[in-house]
Amino acid sequence: MDRKVTQQVTRATFDEVMVPNYAPSAIIPVRGEGSRVWDKEGKEYIDFAGGIAVTALGHSHPTLVNVMREQAGQLWHLANIMTNEPALRLAKKLTEKTFADRVFFANSGAEANEAAFKLARRYAFDHFGPEKHEIIAFNKSFHGRTLFTVSVGGQAKYKEGFEPTPGGIQHCDYNNIEQLKAIISDKTCAVVMEPIQGEGGIIPADKEFAQQVRELCDQYNALLVYDEVQSGVGRTGTFFAYEQLGVTPDVLTTAKALGNGFPVGAMLATEKAAKSLAFGTHGSTYGGNPMACAIAEAVIDIIDTPEVLAGVKERHDIFVAGLEAINEKHHVFKDIRGMGLLIGAEVIDSLAGKAGTFITAAAEEGLFVLVAGPNVLRLAPSLIITKEEITEGLTRLEKAIVKAVADAKAA
Structure with a gap:
């Protein structure tokens, strides 16, 4: 039978058929x-965006393509009333490589966080009763787009128009232990934090702060939940970022790089905490499907190696040196910060609110970059991007910055 002719689409098609919650660029990548x-049109771009910290092994990695094809010829989906071999293999690897004893699979970071927040409340309910239900998170944090996760997230704009949102949630400033001490109590069931705030501006946790948060959670019998959706799976130069802070959480969430673009998320937990998600308390139709888990296992096998993780740290230094060299000439950044290959460059006050103009200018020069809020340029490339591509991409970035600054001054 003849294959149906592929329907031609353009950027205008988006405005005809899609809900307008996104505003994609005019570029239509095809390969x-x-x-x-x-x-x-055949124009080539260097990718410093990584699909928003997702394609940690780049595009069309041959090993992952082969694993996907092999699994596609076996099983795509199993109901969770069945035992699922790829899911069990992946869970075993995740528990062997982390603090965790148990794993729950979902399809995204938001779903993994939803599971983590439900677990935190259920754990407190089981052990201390319904009064212990309050969750503390941090201003500028981001934990997903479900109603529960935008409520825990520390950015009010994502809740606007969706109220009433779930209650029992408080926020304080990140890296401010005194504010946390002022609001934590015996009613607190969990403290939720990113080891490096992603959407909030690429802000790493102070090591002392992270350790004091752990101590407060122990003091008040609250679970410490780490959102490593963006920072996990090698992004910071260790398998998970918590390893660099001298802190072990009770619950951890991961997604993004875990499937290198194939939808998969996971919540990892200690056995003590995990017991509270007993039979029937939570679930997911597609979570942990064989396709996702087979691919994620291959991703881990490649990334969690000394060569790749050491390479992340080496590439971090190249990026930072390159950004500093650009800044010495053009004086556009007031801070360059981050961990591994999650790097933020905050623009000077005179360019406040205009970091987004760098994205447009960079695309014109053949480069994909990101922002983290209106003032921070964000780089989250493949962990195995070549040094030649870094150098070429930084050259393109410098050209884009020169153009964007000139346009800003002319405006």
């Missing part, structure tokens, strides 16, 4: 290989 992407 990717490693850290390079080509659009419909």
